[in-house]
Amino acid sequence: MALKHAFVDLGPLRRVPVYRRLWFGQTASGFGSQMTIVAVLFQVWDMTGSVVWTGAVGMAQALPLLVFGLFAGSLVDRHDRRRLYLLAMIGQAACSVLLALQAFFLHLPVLTLLGLVAVQACFSAAGAPAARTFLPLLLARDELAAGLALTRIGFQSAMLAGPALGGLVLGVWGVGACYVVDALTFCAALWGAFGLPAATPSGARPGLRGVVDGLAFLIRAPMVRGALLTDLAATVLSMPISLFPLVNAERFGGDPRTFGLFMSAVAVGGVVASALSGTFTRRARQGVVMLVGATAWGVALAAFALATDPWLGLAWLVVAGAADTVSVVARSTIVQLHTPDAMMGRVTAAEQLVGRGGPELGNLRGGLVAAATSGTFALISGGVACVAAVMLIAASTPGLRRFRL
Template sequence: MALALLDVTPLRSSRKFRGLWLGRAFSGFGSQMTIVVVMFQVWQLTGSTVWTGAVGLAQALPVIGFGLFAGSVVDRADRRRVYLAAQTGQAICALILAVQGFLGHFPVYGVLLLIAAESCFVTVGGPASRTFIPRLLPESQLPAELALNHISFQAAMLIGPAVGGLVLAWLGVGGCYLIDAITFGLAFLGAFGLPPMPPDRDAARPGLGGVLDGLRFLISHRVVRAALLTDLAATVLAMPISLFPQVNAEKFGNDPRTLGLFLSAIAVGGVLASVFSGTFTRRSRLGLVMLVASATWGAALALFGVVPGAWLGLCCLVIAGAADTISVVARGTIVQAGTPDHLRGRVSAAEQIVGQAGPDIGNLRAGLVARLTSGPVALLSGGLTCLAAVALVGATTRELRN
C-alpha cells in the first residue's frame, strides 16, 4: 500500500528542492487567489464579460508571443538569477496592483496592463524553474517531483479561489493583491538557497538563431515531439470547460449547484491521482502510461456527454481529472529526461506554451462545435477525436510506447 501513495522522497532527500517546492506552492496558492480578485475587480469596473474575458487574453498573449525567446534567454544565463529576477518582477507587479486596489479609481486597461506585465515575468520564470530539477534530483526521482508539483497545484486550485473570496470580503481587493505579493516573496526565498546554475557549455545562440535551434530539436526528437502532440490532442480536441454551462442547462436543469461541482470534480480526480501517484511514478514505461491516461481523458469526457444522471457525469469528470494528472506527470518526466540540459529552457518554454494555449484553443473549439450542434455532441465528438489522435501518435511512435 505504501508504494501506491505519493512518493515524497524528493522532499526528504533534498533540502534545496524542499525549499523551492514550498516557495512555489505558496506562490501558486496566491496566484489562484488572484484569479478571483482580478475577475471581481474587472467586473466591478466594467460590468462587461468582454473585459473579464480579456483577463485571460492578457495572461496568455505574453506566453504565446514571447515564450520561445524567453526560453532562449533562460538557456543563455544563470537560470537561478533569471528565476529570482522573474519572482521579483511578479512581486512588484502584485504590489502595484495592491496599491491601486487600496487607492481605487484605477482604469481597467491599467489593471490588464499590470496583469500582462506579470505574465511576461511568468513567461521567463516558468521555463527557468523547470530546468532546476534535473540538477537537484536524480533522474529516478523526476516522476515523483512532478507528482509533488501537481498535487500542490491541484490543492491551490481547490482552496485558493475559495480563500480568495473570503479574503476579498474581509480585506478588499488591495489586501488580496498584497497577500499575492508576499507569496512571491516566499517563492524568492525558496529559490535563494539554490546553487548557481550557469548555462551549459553549449549555450543557446542569441536571438532568433537560438529559438530556431530549439524548434529543430522539437521537430527532430520523436519522443519529445510525440509527448507534446499527445498533450495538444487532449487539450485542443477534448477540453470541456467552456461547455459546462451549456451541458448543465441542457441536461441538469441549469442548477448552479451542479455547475459548481463540475470543476471541483476534475480537481478531486487530480488530487486523488496525485495522492496515489506511486502506482505510476515508479513504473518504467511512462510513455505507455501517458498514452493510456490521455486516451482515458478523452473517453471519460465522451462518456460525460452521454451519461443520463448528474452523479454519473461527476464520476466521469473525476476519472478525467485523474487521467489528466497522470498524463501531465508522465509527459513532464519524458520531456525533462529526453531534453539535453542546454536546450531545457527552450523546450520548457514550448511545453508552457502548449499547456497554456492548448486549453484556450480547445475551449474555443468546443464552444464553436456546441453552437452548431449541442454541448453533449461537442463533448462526445471531442472525446472520440482525442482517442483517435492519441492512438495515431502511439501507433506511429514506437519509441514512446517503449
C-alpha cells in the same frame, strides 16, 4: 506495503532540501497568484461593470505568454537560470506591490491596471520555464516523476483553495490585501530560489535564431514531439469545459448545482490521482503511462456525454480528471528526461505554451462543434478523436511504448 507505495512519493521532499524549499516557495506563490486573479477580476468588474473588461483580464495574462513564451525560453538557455528565476520572482513581487498601491491609494484607470497584470505575466513567462529546468539537476532520474507529481499537487492545491482564500481576504480587507498577500508569498518563492545551484547552460543563439533552434529540436526529437502532441490531442480535440453549461442544459435540466459539480469533479479526480501518484510515478514505463492516461481521458469524456444519471456523469468526470493528472505527470517526465540541458528552457517554454494554449483551442473547438450539432455530440466526437489521435501517436512513435526509466 503495496498500499503504502500507492500514495504520493514524498521522498524528494524528504531527501532533497533544495527541492523542498523550491517546492514550498512555488506552492506558496501559487496561492498568492490565485488570490491576485480573484482580486483583479473583482476590481475590474467593480470599476467597469463590464464582462468585456473582465474577459480582457484573461487576455492580459495569456498574451505575454503566447507572444513572448518561446523568446523567454531562449533567454533561459542563454543566461544563468538561477539569476533569471530570481529576477522573475522580484519582478512579479514588484508588480504585486504596485497593484496593492493602486488599490489603496492611486485608483488608476482600468487600462493601467491591466497593463500591470500584463507586465507581471511577462515576468511569469520567464520565471516558469526557468524554474522547471532545475528539477533534473536536483532530483535523481528515478525521482523525477515523483517530484513532478508533487509539483502538480502544489499547483492543484493552489487552484482549489487559492480563489476561496482570496474571496475571504477580499471580503474582509478588500482587494489591496489580496495583492499584499501575493507580494508576501513571493518572499517564500525567493527563499526557495536562493538555495538553487547556479546553472548556466552552454548558450542559445540570440533572438529569433535561438527560438528557431528550439523549434527544430522539437521537430527532430521524436520522444519530446510525441509527448507534446499527446497533450495537444487531449486538450485541443476533447477539452470539455466550454461544453459544460450546454450539456447541463441538454441532459440535466440546467440545474446550477449540477453545473457547479461538473466544474469540481475534474479537479477532484486530479487531486485523488495526485494523492495516489505512487501508483504511476514508480512505474518505469512512463511512455505507456502517458498514452494510457490520455486515452482514458478521451474515453471518460465520451462516457460522460452518454451518461443519463448525473452521479454517473460526475463519476466519469472524476475519472477524466485523474487520467489528466496521470498523463501530465508522465508527459513532463518524458520531456525532461529527453531534453538536453542546453535546450531545457526553450522546450519547457514550449511545454508551457502547449499547456496554456491547447485547452483554450480545445474549448473553442468544442463550442464551434456544439453550435453546429449538440453538446453531447461535441463531447463524444472529441473523446473519440482524442483516442484515435493518441493511438496514431503511439503507432508512429514506438519509442514512447518502449521507453523505460
